[in-house]
Amino acid sequence: MPGGVTPTVDRGSLDPAVVGSQATVDDLDAYLASIADELDGAVPIADIDAGDYAAVVLPGGHGPMADLAFDAATGRVLVAANAAGIIIAPFCHGPAALLSAKLADGSNAFAGRRLTVFTDEEERTGGTGENTPWWVESELRDRGAVIDSAAPWSDHVVVDGNLITGQNPQSSASVARRVLEALAA
Secondary structure (H helix, E strand, O other), X not given: OHHHOOOOOOHHXXXXXXXXXXXXHHHHHHXXXXXXXXXXXXXXXXXXXXXXXXXXXXXXXXXXXXXXXXXXXXXXXXXXHHHXXXXXXXXXXXXXXXXXXXXXXXXXXXXXXXXXXOOHHHHHHHOOHHHOOOOHHHHHHHOOXXXXXXXXXXXXXXXXXXXXXXXOHHHHHHHHHHHHHHHHO
């Protein structure tokens, strides 16, 4: 998180209608409580050296659209991680952070890369709808990303070298599996 602020949960991520059941919500709540100390100890992104990590994982929720997409320190970490071939794994709205990755000439470091992201259609039908401040899929496309989308709300992962992206919350487990496979390789 920019500034090392403790991350907050997008409450929609704990909605039984979204995750499938109250039992799943209870399990997620229990897990979050079990890692509260780690979450409270968030390291400011400005203090991160990408070379100290094997992967950079950027989960979704609308938060990345509010801060990571415009944060120069996030951009610095992503550019360095990409240059070093470190796994970068954003999913759902997490790919918004890729917008911060600017090269010296001002272009986006991920222009020309194939990826997936929470689609504009998904935003309209189950996200913030027309109240969204901007459309992450459209903005990434406008900055040169090659968007590969599947049917709305389907589990869809795209791998382009060290970049592993997931389209939506339904893709979360598949992204995690692909990251673990890449780390084991």
